[in-house]
Amino acid sequence: MNAVVEISPGSGLPAAARAALDDRLGARVSYAEGICSQHAQSETHFPSRLPDAVVFAESTEEVIFVVRLCAEHGVKLTAFGAGTSIEGSALPIFGGISLDMSRMNRILDVNADDFDVTVEAGVTRIALNNHLRDQGLFFPVDPGADATIGGMASTRASGTNAVRYGTMREAVLSLRVVTADGREIRTARRARKSAAGYDLTHLFVGAEGTLGIITEVTLRLHPIPEVISSAVCSFETIEGAATTVIQAIQLGIPLARAEILDDIQMRAVNLWSKLDYPEKTTLFFEFHGSQASVDEQVALVEELSSGNGGGAFAWSSLPEERSRLWKARHEAYYATLGLRPGSSGWATDVCVPIGRLADCISETKHDLATCSVPATICGHVGDGNFHVLFALDPDTPAEWEEVEALNARLIARALAMDGTCTGEHGIGIGKQAALIDELGEGVDLMRHIKRALDPHGMFNPGKIFAPN
Known part of the structure; x- marks a missing residue:
């Protein structure tokens, strides 16, 4: 394939x-x-x-x-x-x-007092955070891969911190963009809000490079928290894990990260990252704040977890232990492929209103029970977004057809729950039909915008919708 x-x-x-x-x-x-x-x-x-x-x-x-x-x-x-x-x-x-764009990797202007930074599009998120660390600031959007900031803006990327800090939609303040006629435009200034005309910034955020080439990005930054603590808790059921996070959000607990991994994903993660957690549905948490506030958050979430069938909390504030935990989470895709050496991966994602998350994951888990290839579930339970990862034999077309059908049912399930066909991966090539199912006539308006800004279809043709 x-x-x-x-x-x-x-x-x-x-x-x-x-x-x-x-x-x-x-x-x-x-x-x-x-x-x-x-x-x-x-x-x-x-x-x-x-x-x-x-x-x-x-x-x-x-x-x-x-x-x-x-x-x-x-x-x-x-x-x-x-x-x-x-x-x-x-x-x-x-x-x-x-x-x-990878050689356009200069960090142009850090405005520490204003909590923003301007970078060229080829700067990666890890390089940016390494640069910011000495100033007590960080950029929180972390899709896992060490992606470029321009690419993250183009796909409206998200990640494990989204439940507290938002996605690239919230992080981007302004862009410099080269348009199809070779003009350079600035979409906004650095002010935190503006009512000046159309929101050009967010027209290009998530456009997947189909409307223009992003060359510079101005981003919101955040202070590095005084205390950062991570915790792991396993559950008897997916419903119990999802309910715990929903209740925490309803109580106003400021979770920084809340990630769910099903039992198969935990087996894969244990093997890949040499960990020894129970092979059950598991939540990875992270808490940010002062020592007193973090202690209070942990105690409240522990109480909620216990009431929903959760086991004992394993938690730590040691940087090396936290790094190991989140590295394991970010490598979940490769861990899934590790269940079947020589396999090829197919990763998909959906996002639903958080009140329907437990239902969507449970129905998906039931659907995967008869899948002939290794399949795992992980995701950002705090904002209703989760992924299904498949490990397929690249030379067995029947497996690809089976997974294509499973993916179609997953998308239909999410849309029936008033969700979206993709929470953070984007439309690209694979979800164009699903976009029409999701937004209907709205896609035709997107086509009009594309033709207006790129009349000859020069930029990234064939993405989001077929050229016409």
Whole structure:
């Protein structure tokens, strides 16, 4: 399923375009099959597609040059960050140029008093937090992978901290974007609120690179908490685990993280990360605040957990223990693949109103009981978002068909509960039909916006909806 569609690298670029690229950017343009192959895939189950060339941009001015060149010669253009997208958002499925933003990695301006920072699109979240640590600040959105900030903005990324700190939708204050006609625009200023015209910032956040190329991002920051404590608690039932988190939120307990892992996922995590937790449905918690407030939060959640069939809490404030715990959670995908060496992964996600979460997970768990391939459940129970991870034999089409049907039923289940087909992975290639089921005529309005901002379909064609 992940075989590269073979084409001749560089064959799709007009000679004049290739000459102009070589003249301006020299060695930072590559037609080599090895480099093109690296940009033809990501953490996705969809077939790969080689771009005709890879361009490594180092400035907004160079992005403008490439955009104008592509517009002049009718070349398709797909931005590439760290290659961690799940739904194929960065695959150049129509060839053209893959615009690698990873060298645009400067942290431009930290405004510690205002709790914001401006970075180039290729800065990764780990590099940003390493830079901020000495100033007592951190950026909380953590999708697990060390994704680029531009990619995270483009896919409206989320992660384990979303229950307290929100997603990229809340984190992004302003963007610099290169439009299809080669203009550079700024979508907003640094003020924390504005009523000045259309909300251009959030038009581009989540657009998956289909409307413009993000080159700079201004983000909200937060102070590093005085005390950070993590806890693990296993449950007899999925319902008990979900109910505990719902009750905690209803009581106003400011959970920083609340992650759910089913029994199969816990077995995989134990094997992969060499842990020894009970192989039951488990919650991973994290609490932020002063010592007194964290102690109070832990005591309240322990009481709720006990009333819902939870076992004893195993908790720690030691940084190395917390890091080990969350590293294990972030590697859940690879742990699932570890249950079946040589397998290929298919990761999907949905999000439902939190009051329906227990029902959605329980029905999904029942549906997976007859699945012929290893399948695990994990997710951000604090905001109603969870993932199903499958480990498939890449050479057995029947397994892929089975999982495709399971995924379709999961999406239909979430939509029937007034949820969404994707909480954080995006639409990309794989969920285009589900988007229509979810939003109906709203998708037609999206098409109008796409045609208005990118009339020739240059930016990341074939994503979110098919070109027309």
